[in-house]
Amino acid sequence: MSTLVSSWAKKVQAVPASYIQPKEKRPEDTAAPVCKDIPVVDLARVEGHDRYEVVQTIMKASQDFGIFQVINHGIPGELMNDTMSLFKEFFDMxxxxxxxxxSEDKTKSFRLYANPYSPKASKVDSWRDTLHHSCHPLEEKIQSWPEKPARYREVVGTYVLEVKNLSLRILDLICEGLGIELGYFGDELSKTQQFVVNHYPPCPDPSLVLGINGHYDSQILTLLQQEAYGLQIFNDGKWVGVEPLPDAFLIGINDQLEIISNGKLKSTFHRAVTNTSIARTSLASSIGPSWESIIELAKALVSESNPKLFKPISSKDYFDIYMAAAGGSKVSALETLKL
Structure with a gap:
């Protein structure tokens, strides 16, 4: 059997044993109730009198859910559709x-692979294939990306630049909400960009498998484009679904942003489920610091009433801790840094 799930999933009538989750991790209800309270932020409003209200909505969503969705974000719908169509074409090859x-070589700037979310923590395979792109510096990394389907480098290169610019716009709005200087997340804290495409083929029994095990994201911020249902977050003691909106991006708070905000913004525990009828493809762009950067509470936030919650740590050291904990319980790797 081929390693890539997309190469054989249509041909099987039952889930192979290596993909069956232990009972305690199986998605009891793959169509968990959709959470209706996750805010949808209209970024067109930030240029007018509603800017303060928009910033406060972002802050509250980042505290209560660790995610929110944005519309009227400035990235052309045609580019979003072209990029999604291109990856569907890739996985149909x-x-x-x-x-x-x-490749299983994690040092490569571009690779296609299929494996569990965390081999150290789980022996169960995940029902997905993944394309991983390193994007910094783009002019160098793009040379390792495929040239097929046609216009791959052109379309994806344009897309990742647009998405990074949107990430920085949102981080500036978060700066306003936190009360720190605009541009705080520029340069070193947003130096790296990883672009990951996850492809989840239809599954004969979605109740037995996971596309991605429950996990937190380790970087600063993740922007996700999705067309089909499959993302779930753990909120108020239960799994709830996140409804995909046309032409919207879902914004996810990551662990290192929780550290910098001193816990005011919350990284969210999330997973992906599958379905029996359609393939789901999601596009996730994460930005974060260089390995050498020290992740710590923004100094402007330090006060007697707001003491540090987390020990400072380099981005690389945090990632090592994160990977050791990934795929385990719902306890974040951040717990190890609490003062």
Whole structure:
């Protein structure tokens, strides 16, 4: 059997044993109730009298859920559709064509792979294939990206630049909400960008598998484009679904932003489920600091009434702790840094 799920999933009538989750991790209800309270932020409003209200909505959503969705964000719908269509075309290619890009070498700037979320924590395979792109510096990294389907480098290169610019706009709004200087997250704290495409083929029994195990994201901020339902977050002691909105981006608070905000913004525990009828493809762009950067509470936030909650740590050291904990319980790796 091919390693890539997309190469054989349509041919099986039952879930292979290596993909069956232990009972305590199985999604009891793959169509968990959709959370209706996750805010949808209209970024067109930030240029007018509603800016303060928009910033406060972002802050409250980041505290209560760790996610929110944005519309009228400035990224052309045509570019979003072209990029999504391109990746659907990629995963529909013949197995032999995709196999050329398969690699388990994590140092590669571009690779296609299929594996559990955390091999250290789980022996169960995840029902997905993943494309990983390193994006900084783009002019260098893009040379390792595929040239097939046609216009791959052109379309994806344009897309990741647009998404990073949107990430920085949102981080400036978060700066306003936190009361720290605009541009705080520029340069070193947003130096790296990872672009990950997850593809979840239809599954004969979604109640037995997970596309991605429950986990937190380790960086500063993640922007997600999705068309089909599959994302769930753990909120108020239960899993709830996140409804995908046309032409919207879902914004996710990551662990290192929780550290910098001193716990005012919350990284959220989330997972992906599958379905029996359609393939789901999601596009996730995460920005974060260089390995050498020290992640700590923004100095402007320090006061007697707001003492540090977390020990400072380099981005690389935090990632090592994060990977050791990933795929385990709902206890965040951040717990190890609490003062």
């Amino acid at each position: 013949e197995a032999e064509e995709k196999a050329v890009y398969y």
